[in-house]
Amino acid sequence: MINRQIILVKRPEGMPGEDCFKLIETSIPSPTKGELLIKTLYLSVDPYMRFRMGKGTSYISAFPLNEAITGGAVGEIIETKSIKFKKGEIVTGDLLPWQDYSVLNNKEVRKVDTKIAPPSTALGVMGMPGLTAYFGMINIGKAKAGETLVVSGAAGAVGMIAGQIGKIKGCHVVGIAGSHEKTEYLIKALGFDGAVNYKRKSFKQLLKAACPKGVDIYFDNVGGEISDAVLKLINYKARIVVCGQISLYNLSKIPPGPRREMELLSKRALMEGFIVMDYRDRFQKGLLELSEWVMKNKLKYAENIVEGLENAPKAFLGLFSGENLGKQIVKI
Numbered sequence: 001m002i003n004r005q006i007i008l009v010k011r012p013e014g015m016p017g018e019d020c021f022k023l024i025e026t027s028i029p030s031p032t033k034g035e036l037l038i039k040t041l042y043l044s045v046d047p048y049m050r051f052r053m054g055k056g057t058s059y060i061s062a063f064p065l066n067e068a069i070t071g072g073a074v075g076e077i078i079e080t081k082s083i084k085f086k087k088g089e090i091v092t093g094d095l096l097p098w099q100d101y102s103v104l105n106n107k108e109v110r111k112v113d114t115k116i117a118p119p120s121t122a123l124g125v126m127g128m129p130g131l132t133a134y135f136g137m138i139n140i141g142k143a144k145a146g147e148t149l150v151v152s153g154a155a156g157a158v159g160m161i162a163g164q165i166g167k168i169k170g171c172h173v174v175g176i177a178g179s180h181e182k183t184e185y186l187i188k189a190l191g192f193d194g195a196v197n198y199k200r201k202s203f204k205q206l207l208k209a210a211c212p213k214g215v216d217i218y219f220d221n222v223g224g225e226i227s228d229a230v231l232k233l234i235n236y237k238a239r240i241v242v243c244g245q246i247s248l249y250n251l252s253k254i255p256p257g258p259r260r261e262m263e264l265l266s267k268r269a270l271m272e273g274f275i276v277m278d279y280r281d282r283f284q285k286g287l288l289e290l291s292e293w294v295m296k297n298k299l300k301y302a303e304n305i306v307e308g309l310e311n312a313p314k315a316f317l318g319l320f321s322g323e324n325l326g327k328q329i330v331k332i
Contacts, residue, residue, distance in 0.1 A: 003028045004309055005099035008063045011054055015250040015320065020053065021069075021313040029103040030079075036109065037079035038091065038102050043309070043330040044072035044123040045316040050249045059275055068097035069312075072128055074112060074119045075102070082106035090114055092122040098312055100332060116291050124157050124327035125301040126290060132276040133161035133219075134286045136241045137169075139279070140272050141217045145170025148211050150230050152198075153221030155182035157327035158243060160190055162219045164299050167191055171217070174210045176226060178322045185325060190300055204229050214238075222247050224257070231260040234267050242273035250320060302326025 002025050009022045031037045048060070049071060056062035063069055073096035077089050084106050085091065091109040096102055112122045124130065137143055141162075149166035153159040154175025163186065166173045175186040175195040183195035194210035196203060207229055214235040220227050223245030231240070248254055264271055279286070293299035304324040306315040312330045319328055 001028055001101075002026075003099055003101045005068045005097065006309065006312055007066055007068055008053060009066060011062075011065070012250075014252050016050065016053060016317060018313050018317070023310055026099070028101045031081045031103045033081050034106055035081050035103050036077050036085055036091070036106055038075035038096070038104060038109070039078050040073055040075045040096065040100055040102065040309075040332045041090070042074040042120045042123060042305075043096075043098060043312055043332065044127070045312065045319060045328050045330060046071060046128070047244060047246050047249060047319055049316060050320075059277070068099055070095045070097050072096070072123050074122050075109075085109075085111070090119050092119075092127065094128070098309065100309065113291075117294055120303055120305070120327075120329055120331075121294075121301065123329055124303060125161060125294060125299065126287060128276060129157035129327060130161050130290045131279070131283060131286045132243060133158045133165060134290060135276060135279045135282070136219060136243050136274060137162050137165045137217075140241045140270075140274060141166075141219060141239050143169035143171050143217055146172075147216035148172045148174065148213055148235075149217040149219065150174045150176065150207075150211060150215050150233075151219040151221070152176045152226050152230065153244065153246060154186055154192070154195065155325050156221060157324075159219065159221050160186070160302065160326060161299065162241075162243075163192055164190055164293075166217070166219075168293065168298055172213070174207070176207070176222070176230075182325060185302070189302075198226050208233060217241065219243060220245075224248055228258045228260060231263050232258075234263055234269050236267050236269075238267055238269040240264075240269060240271040242271060246320065303329055305329050305331050307331050 052063045090112040093109040149171040151163045155177040186192040186195040215233045218240045221244040224247035
């Protein structure tokens with residue numbers, strides 16, 4: 001049997017292209033004591049991977065060239081050399097290779113409870129995106145009933161969950177997205193109170209109209225000019241949750257923008273960035289509450305599933321053009 005694998009062959013400058021990736025064929029590895037042979041079912045593609053294609057960051061290393069790209073994945077155990085796992089069980093891990101079959105130590109994966117939701121949700125609402133939204137909203141946003149929450153990138157995997165958590169907590173929630181289809185989905189399917197298309201020329205006026213009482217919490221997934229517009233509307237003691245800056249990830253030079261420090265100073269606002277792994281020791285608590293909301297239908301989710309390992313690079317690049325509604329997933 002052939003084991004297909006996608007490797008990184010060059011580091012991008014600016015926006016990555018498909019020429020940064022290559023599909024090769026290798027042999028299927030065999031597990032030894034304490035290891036599992038896993039057949040990949042789903043791969044996660046996430047914006048943070050852009051950093052790993054380059055030089056990495058202070059908190060995550062760069063992908064080695066000419067080796068398989070790694071990320072979140074869900075798979076089925078087809079052979080086990082561990083007493084902790086059984087053949088046929090579904091597992092997930094954060095650093096699984098982009099390939100058909102992988103051998104991993106039993107400590108590198110965890111079981112997926114498919115009774116709560118489908119296996120793919122372990123990469124979305126019941127995985128890293130869900131936990132990111134949860135800890136950002138609960139620990140930094142500290143949402144309270146009656147407050148106004150604005151979420152940029154609101155139709156993405158993290159943004160739509162953050163917005164719904166705001167609704168659960170009683171907030172007036174306004175989403176920012178990049179198409180009429182997405183803004184309609186946020187309002188009609190997810191119950192957002194308002195949604196604004198940032199591509200419209202009247203975006204700033206529409207945003208202000210959607211937030212008549214100003215902005216108490218801003219969950220920022222985007223950065224750039226969109227965040228400049230939101231920060232102009234913040235209230236006294238506002239909280240700005242800096243989760244991502246996807247509008248800037250592929251720029252070789254960050255352009256100068258409006259200086260909003262005076263808004264933070266005069267409004268005594270808090271602006272705090274975070275990485276979800278900061279809360280690793282509290283993941284179980286977060287997943288428990290997320291699962292309860294999902295089972296009670298308080299928390300809905302969307303998945304954009306791309307078929308085929310060979311299309312993983314396209315799925316990844318689609319994140320930066322806004323192709324996805326909800327979690328972008330590759331089905332192998």
